[in-house]
Amino acid sequence: MAELKVRSEIAGSVWKVEVEVGDTVAADDPLLVLESMKMEIPLLAPRGGTVTAILVKEGEAVAEGDIAVILG
Numbered sequence: 404m405a406e407l408k409v410r411s412e413i414a415g416s417v418w419k420v421e422v423e424v425g426d427t428v429a430a431d432d433p434l435l436v437l438e439s440m441k442m443e444i445p446l447l448a449p450r451g452g453t454v455t456a457i458l459v460k461e462g463e464a465v466a467e468g469d470i471a472v473i474l475g
Contacts, residue, residue, distance in 0.1 A: 407473070409446065411470075417459045425454065452474035
């Protein structure tokens with residue numbers, strides 16, 4: 404399966420990382436939770452796969468379009 408770069412859909416901060424490298428996820432599983440304007444917004448897996456990299460850390464600021472997770 405081809406590598407998929409999952410990008411942040413909003414600007415905000417990483418509130419919680421829900422997965423670890425090596426985890427298998429299904430479509431629509433939460434990968435992490437972003438916080439923006441005191442709202443918690445989950446970043447969901449667009450398809451199933453294995454988490455091969457997590458490029459953000461809890462508390463880190465992200466911009467819209469930043470790559471957060473890579474699925475293999």
